[in-house]
Amino acid sequence: MPELPEVETVRRGLEPALFGRRLVHVEQRRPDLRWKLPERFAERLTGRRVESLGRRSKWLLLALDDGMSWMIHLGMSGRLLISGSCQSEAEGLESGRQAAMVRASGGQGGDCELAQATSMPGKHDHLVVTTDLGATITYNDARRFGAMDLWPTDALSSHPHLARLGPEPLGNAFHANALGAALAGRKSTIKAALLDQRIVAGLGNIYVCEALYRAGIHPAQQAGRISERRIEVLTAEIRATLAEAIVAGGSTLRDYRHADGDLGYFQHAFRVYGREGARCARPVCGGTVRRMTQSGRSTFYCPRCQR
DNA sequence: CTTGGGTCCTGTGCGC
């Protein structure tokens, strides 16, 4: 579920709690997530200061003061919960008996909620980190598709999981010519091609559906046979879809009125994903959103708008 | 090289 916009929202939500902070205590509650964690992982994080919080594709990259970066992937269900003085004392949010808890969640795209501050670990709390300001960051991941690693910051681009990633879709290297070149000669469907992180990094099932709908391209189109003009439109719609989702995520992160955590992952913003049987979002169309299965994954699309 | 299918993992929601 967490795709690029959700990970970016989590990164922004973590910044107040972690930027410049020292990790004074790290509790690792199991040896692995999707893969084995590095040797002496908790020990190597303990005492380090977080110098910056970055992101590449769906990876969070926390640069530490020893030249290493703490890499975090949320997988399917990974979430980071911040409790305690995450907003720093200056903002004076610690007024009540309850601690403000920002639930920077993968599955729900970064929402906020109030929760009792508690020292009892939850069922799938796999890592608990305490900062020098007393904030607690808990990594929770029920399905355990998430991952973490430690890697030299100056060599991140050679990390096995980063080295072959395509361009950042919101960066300068992602433009119509580049996407056209990457798609040229491809026999697979455009849906599968956009899910391929080597072609463009950070898209998942939801935003691929959304971007293809907005670009008016049928998900089963052969990737290598899409015209230059339509690739230009697709490039722009990928950017716009992701940028809008990041803005929506930011607003949910700030909105403490939505404290119950049931915002439901920007669902208001989805035009086709999860909307099988609903009217097409374009009033002039009058078509019905359909669902089909492509390589085992659901694809939502409008058969009238997407050709 | 590309492509497609299988796999992991567990909570949720549905039908019977």
Place this chain on the structure above:
DNA sequence: TGCGCACAGGACCCAA
């Protein structure tokens, strides 16, 4: 009410 099963999906892995 309870049980079993399909489904969710990011990304690796392997076979063709």
